[in-house]
Amino acid sequence: MKFELMSLPFEKTALEPYISSETITYHHGKHHAAYVNKLNALIEGGDYADKPLEYIIKYAGGAIFNNAAQVYNHDFYWHGLSKNATSCSVELSDMIIKAFGSEDDFKKLFLAKAAALFGSGWVWLVLTKEGDLSIAEFSNADNPLRHELVPLLTCDVWEHAYYIDYRNGRADYLENWWKLINWQFVSDNLAAIENDPLTGYAQVCNEDNEVCDYVDVMQENERTPS
Numbered sequence: 001m002k003f004e005l006m007s008l009p010f011e012k013t014a015l016e017p018y019i020s021s022e023t024i025t026y027h028h029g030k031h032h033a034a035y036v037n038k039l040n041a042l043i044e045g046g047d048y049a050d051k052p053l054e055y056i057i058k059y060a061g062g063a064i065f066n067n068a069a070q071v072y073n074h075d076f077y078w079h080g081l082s083k084n085a086t087s088c089s090v091e092l093s094d095m096i097i098k099a100f101g102s103e104d105d106f107k108k109l110f111l112a113k114a115a116a117l118f119g120s121g122w123v124w125l126v127l128t129k130e131g132d133l134s135i136a137e138f139s140n141a142d143n144p145l146r147h148e149l150v151p152l153l154t155c156d157v158w159e160h161a162y163y164i165d166y167r168n169g170r171a172d173y174l175e176n177w178w179k180l181i182n183w184q185f186v187s188d189n190l191a192a193i194e195n196d197p198l199t200g201y202a203q204v205c206n207e208d209n210e211v212c213d214y215v216d217v218m219q220e221n222e223r224t225p226s
């Protein structure tokens with residue numbers, strides 16, 4: 001399987017003035033693309049060549065894991081942004097209030113954790129195995145799928161995400177990134193988990209590998225004409 005660089009769900013200028021087209025040109029067209037290309041080169045002819053991205057993230061190590069996770073993380077990041085005003089579903093809003101006290105408290109905590117994350121990494125809104133919302137921070141390429149957490153939203157705090165527009169001003173980037181969150185995407189992720197834990201971004205390989213096996217079968221069916 002050759003992975004492909006995803007197409008952006010918006011024009012490069014759509015997120016201005018908060019994220020410039022120049023940033024997106026480099027971030028998507030150079031950094032994200034490089035992870036896709038490196039991953040394809042690393043898995044060619046090997047055990048992971050025909051595996052789904054989620055499987056590789058769950059089981060690979062070293063450079064293969066790093067590049068696979070960075071492909072997944074960036075896919076998730078772009079889908080989580082929108083030029084349009086969006087809102088949380090009632091269910092997501094209720095769960096945020098239950099977990100964090102209020103939507104404003106959730107914002108403050110999420111952005112504080114993102115500002116405090118040392119070095120490069122990602123901050124995620126996740127669903128735990130217990131069914132609660134939580135904020136998870138991971139360094140470098142590390143990813144919720146490795147920690148049995150279901151991702152709902154992510155923020156990229158690698159400097160390449162904001163250095164062109166904000167230089168070292170990560171806090172300013174974060175405040176403006178918040179204005180661009182696609183809450184419909186977040187709400188849809190939550191709804192997909194509850195409707196079918198094997199769909200969409202909720203594909204987490206469990207200990208017995210049942211989910212990854214299921215994904216393998218589904219993808220094989222898609223490739224096989226009936």
Ligand SMILES: [Fe+2]
Nearest residue numbers: 031156158161
């Ligand atoms: Fe990035």
